Amino acid sequence: MDPSSTPYSKELQIACLAVQRASRLTKRVLDAVDKGALDKSDSSPVTIADFASQALIIAAIHRVFPHDDIVGEEDSKALRRDANLLKRTWELVSSTHLDDEESEKLLYSPCSKEEMLDLIDLGAQGTCSANNRSWVLDPVDGTATFIQGQQYAVCLALVENGRQKLAVLGCPNLNLETGRIHEDIVDREGGGQQIFAVAGHGAFMRPMGTHGLLDARKIDRKPQITEIKDLDFVDCAATTSSDIGMHSRLAAHLGAPWPHSTDLWSAQLRYIAIAVGGCNTLLKIPRKASYRSNIWDHAGGMLIAEETGCTISDLAGNPVDCGQGRTLAGCYGMIVAPASIHGKLLQGVKEIL
Structure with a gap:
């Protein structure tokens, strides 16, 4: 089945592109740590990645679906207090783009530091209810392992009336060469994998890159064990x-x-x-x-x-x-x-x- 033919195809396209772009951003932070540009013992790389990833995802979603609620983990208080942290986060947000022009056109980026801060706060103000449509995001799930260069995820889900309808998880370090996920067996050459699902239509996986979305394959269902x-x-x-x-x-x-x-x-x-x-x-x-x-x-x-x-x-x-x-x-x-x-x-x- 072509995932683009499923319900929520527009939401799925924007979500997949937004998560891929945010995943690329987090990889840039990790590259800076590996090259010594950022201190691994300092919490700021995690903070920058969290804030910047949330800003880029919310920017893309809010521009296309302005009436939807957005639930994000972070708020902008720390950035508003710390001018240096704000500067570093803005530099990352304003310079991260997909290399494919047509894909990038479908997304949106904040035009100023103040707009970035306001977008982050949209996530802090959002909530899920029994009668609303809400995007739920975790900009970096696994912050402790992220800074160690281990496994983490960039997560986005669409919830309608309390039910999950769509899910996109970017796993930038995911490496399945052993058939198992291990904290220390990571994808150092590529962009990891993106796993996504639409309710009632199965789950899919695709490699992530720096351009547009690559082809996806359907994930087999689990064997139904009884023992x-x-x-x-x-x-x-x-x-x-x-x-x-x-x-x-x-x-x-x-x-x-x-x-x-x-x-x-x-x-x-x-x-x-x-x-x-x-x-x-x-x-x-x-x-x-x-x-x-x-x-x-x-x-x-x-x-x-x-x-x-x-x-x-x-x-x-x-x-x-x-x-x-x-x-x-x-x-x-x-x-x-x-x-x-x-x-x-x-x-x-x-x-x-």
């Missing part, structure tokens, strides 16, 4: 929000393989690991009963996992509602697994909790 022994977990040992000890306990309770085969810091990359990286299961049992995830850490990635054959629910088995603000307010924890075995995981969670 616990075939579970293959992706997780994060360093996580501060999830109780990985409980994850281990659930695996032991079920008789499932453990420890997890793939460890990734970026929450969004864990969905990509399920879609294309050999894993098939993700569990999130929060450390605190009050914990709720930010929507930008999951919107988009969830849709890609669903479009490759997974069922996603909270720990009580309820569908995830993306229409309750800037967090997944009604969602306590998460189970992501092939539809055929999701019920067994859900039952196991209820037993150990």
